[in-house]
Amino acid sequence: MSSEPKTVFVGLAGLGNVGAGVYKNLIRNGDILTDRTGVRIKVKRIAVRSLEKYTDMQIPEGMLTTDWRDLVNDPEIPVIVELIGGVTEAYDLVKTAILAGKTVVTGNKALLAGHGYELIALAEQEDVPLYFEAAVAGGIPIIKAVREALIGNHIQAIYGIINGTTNYILTRMSDAGLSYEDALGEAQALGYAESDPTLDVNGWDAGHKAIILAWLSYGDWVKPEQVYVEGVTHLTQTDLKFARSMGYAVKLLGVIRLDATNRIEVRVQPCLIPQTNIMANVHGVMNAVAVYGDIVGETLFYGSGAGQNATSSSVISDLADAVDNLTNEAGDNNGFVPQGHYGACLPVDETVSRYYLRLRVDDRPGVIASISKIIADHGIGILSLQQPEVDPGADADLMLMLHQATFGKMKQAVAAIAGLECVLAPPVLLRVESLKAREG
Numbered sequence: 001m002s003s004e005p006k007t008v009f010v011g012l013a014g015l016g017n018v019g020a021g022v023y024k025n026l027i028r029n030g031d032i033l034t035d036r037t038g039v040r041i042k043v044k045r046i047a048v049r050s051l052e053k054y055t056d057m058q059i060p061e062g063m064l065t066t067d068w069r070d071l072v073n074d075p076e077i078p079v080i081v082e083l084i085g086g087v088t089e090a091y092d093l094v095k096t097a098i099l100a101g102k103t104v105v106t107g108n109k110a111l112l113a114g115h116g117y118e119l120i121a122l123a124e125q126e127d128v129p130l131y132f133e134a135a136v137a138g139g140i141p142i143i144k145a146v147r148e149a150l151i152g153n154h155i156q157a158i159y160g161i162i163n164g165t166t167n168y169i170l171t172r173m174s175d176a177g178l179s180y181e182d183a184l185g186e187a188q189a190l191g192y193a194e195s196d197p198t199l200d201v202n203g204w205d206a207g208h209k210a211i212i213l214a215w216l217s218y219g220d221w222v223k224p225e226q227v228y229v230e231g232v233t234h235l236t237q238t239d240l241k242f243a244r245s246m247g248y249a250v251k252l253l254g255v256i257r258l259d260a261t262n263r264i265e266v267r268v269q270p271c272l273i274p275q276t277n278i279m280a281n282v283h284g285v286m287n288a289v290a291v292y293g294d295i296v297g298e299t300l301f302y303g304s305g306a307g308q309n310a311t312s313s314s315v316i317s318d319l320a321d322a323v324d325n326l327t328n329e330a331g332d333n334n335g336f337v338p339q340g341h342y343g344a345c346l347p348v349d350e351t352v353s354r355y356y357l358r359l360r361v362d363d364r365p366g367v368i369a370s371i372s373k374i375i376a377d378h379g380i381g382i383l384s385l386q387q388p389e390v391d392p393g394a395d396a397d398l399m400l401m402l403h404q405a406t407f408g409k410m411k412q413a414v415a416a417i418a419g420l421e422c423v424l425a426p427p428v429l430l431r432v433e434s435l436k437a438r439e440g
Contacts, residue, residue, distance in 0.1 A: 349408030
């Protein structure tokens with residue numbers, strides 16, 4: 001006859017979308033989780049901002065508190081799950097919990113991007129694990145894959161569609177011909193975008209995730225101010241149509257890559273990627289992450305990148321690891337500890353790619369010659385040029401595909417072109433990515 005499984009109590013900080021999913025799914029799938037782990041995982045206390053807000057959730061009396069310190073100070077709670085969001089209060093909570101010897105599970109990408117180095121060092125000092133699978137790509141187990149499945153590989157590059165909101169917007173712009181504004185409004189109406197979508201559409205949600213992936217891959221924390229981040233707010237139907245006509249799709253792409261001198265390239269930008277690549281067919285709110293290892297080659301991870309159930313699945317996965325570590329006395333089972341410390345972050349102006357450049361110009365003689373001269377003077381070659389026919393005297397869209405160049409040199413050329421009298425609107429410059437282990 002089997003013995004009664006041991007119960008491990010959890011303190012849950014935050015009962016928003018993801019927190020409610022964790023609480024609900026721990027109850028719904030509690031039996032199967034107990035069967036697979038040999039441990040009953042049970043939420044004992046939940047910290048919320050307002051008690052009144054959750055009266056319809058049938059939470060047992062006395063479980064809710066408005067002070068997360070009640071969770072940390074409870075000697076029966078060895079695991080704290082931080083899902084309150086933001087940075088300042090979350091930092092205080094996680095730091096206090098670690099110093100109290102508690103195992104911490106968090107899905108807070110902004111917190112880790114800004115304070116990950118300090119918090120992970122503190123966790124190692126205090127000999128307690130810090131888990132964060134839910135911080136990147138929702139339900140895709142990309143952290144676990146890099147930490148465990150690819151532990152024997154040098155990571156050469158990671159390319160990620162790691163923000164579901166912007167991927168939905170770009171999908172609807174491409175497939176349905178919507179404007180950016182209309183696609184964003186649709187995403188908000190469906191709950192795929194927040195009422196304030198700034199962190200998604202300006203690229204920084206993906207930027208925070210890219211910083212975490214860079215640390216996992218290369219062992220150094222890149223500071224947010226070292227990461228080049230560009231969003232999707234300036235994209236138009238014209239750009240997507242031009243791209244499609246040449247066999248490309250436009251995606252907001254996180255790029256984490258090691259250059260030939262072992263410097264780390266970390267950036268987030270809308271990019272043209274070949275329609276023949278499987279990542280071009282990642283639609284809607286789905287995410288995908290391609291990882292290149294020197295042994296395994298290319299691996300691709302695909303799934304839901306956000307949402308209550310997908311993200312709570314990752315949190316529960318970390319909880320299972322946490323309780324296994326606690327009940328089996330495995331010691332400091334942090335899993336993969338990044339090694340290598342490859343050194344400096346590659347300045348974005350030194351990064352190299354091909355480019356798409358769109359210009360709104362006067363349709364008159366000499367315009368193309370003036371633009372071509374500036375590009376040539378900066379040592380950049382033109383691969384192709386398109387200009388749809390327009391009525392005489394009308395404005396025209398001029399699209400150029402350009403050879404590889406450093407981003408710094410390309411910006412200089414675009415600035416000079418923007419100063420021409422014949423250029424009527426700010427130029428649109430996008431990278432063209434081959435999605436290979438190394439560009440070139």
